[in-house]
Amino acid sequence: TQLLEQSPQFLSIQEGENLTVYCNSSSVFSSLQWYRQEPGEGPVLLVTVVTGGEVKKLKRLTFQFGDARKDSSLHITAAQPGDTGLYLCAGSSGGSNYKLTFGKGTLLTVNP
């Protein structure tokens, strides 16, 4: 069974601070996606990474896929209250590449 461990589970910071959240596994994934989920809503896709070592930037968010495609990180620069939410990573691999395996998420709170 493939597992994705996300850390930290909870993170509370002040506006303007930088932060990094992690997504780790002992399994190799062919692709990895990051989503943000707000209370009462479904996950919204932020980015998909598919190549080992890949780095993608989305405004103040930087996503990195590990060289071995087993882990990923999300770095947010100068966090804002609007960044508050549950950040989920999800991976797919093998023949059942449509079957996303989700981590439990990092709940980020950015205080004004």
Added chain:
Amino acid sequence: NAGVMQNPRHLVRRRGQEARLRCSPMKGHSHVYWYRQLPEEGLKFMVYLQKENIIDESGMPKERFSAEFPKEGPSILRIQQVVRGDSAAYFCASSILGGRVDTQYFGPGTRLTVL
């Protein structure tokens, strides 16, 4: 915004009743996926459907749960004789191709509460 639509958003059922959850995929998407999010748990894959076909139902409980995606109309996740343990958020996602890097777009979910 023609995103993935799910209804109802909230559903309350008593033990033993049936629950029907509907999902309309994004326009042009012919692949539908259902996931379940239990309290304090991550989203878990349940079933993958294309029009009129179940491709993979390996994540579905063997009893009481069924899913369909008819030629016309929304995909339906049906739970018969609900029990309290079925209380969860059920999310539907859709995609265009269903391939390796095909993006799954999620709906807002149906929160099922079993009394």
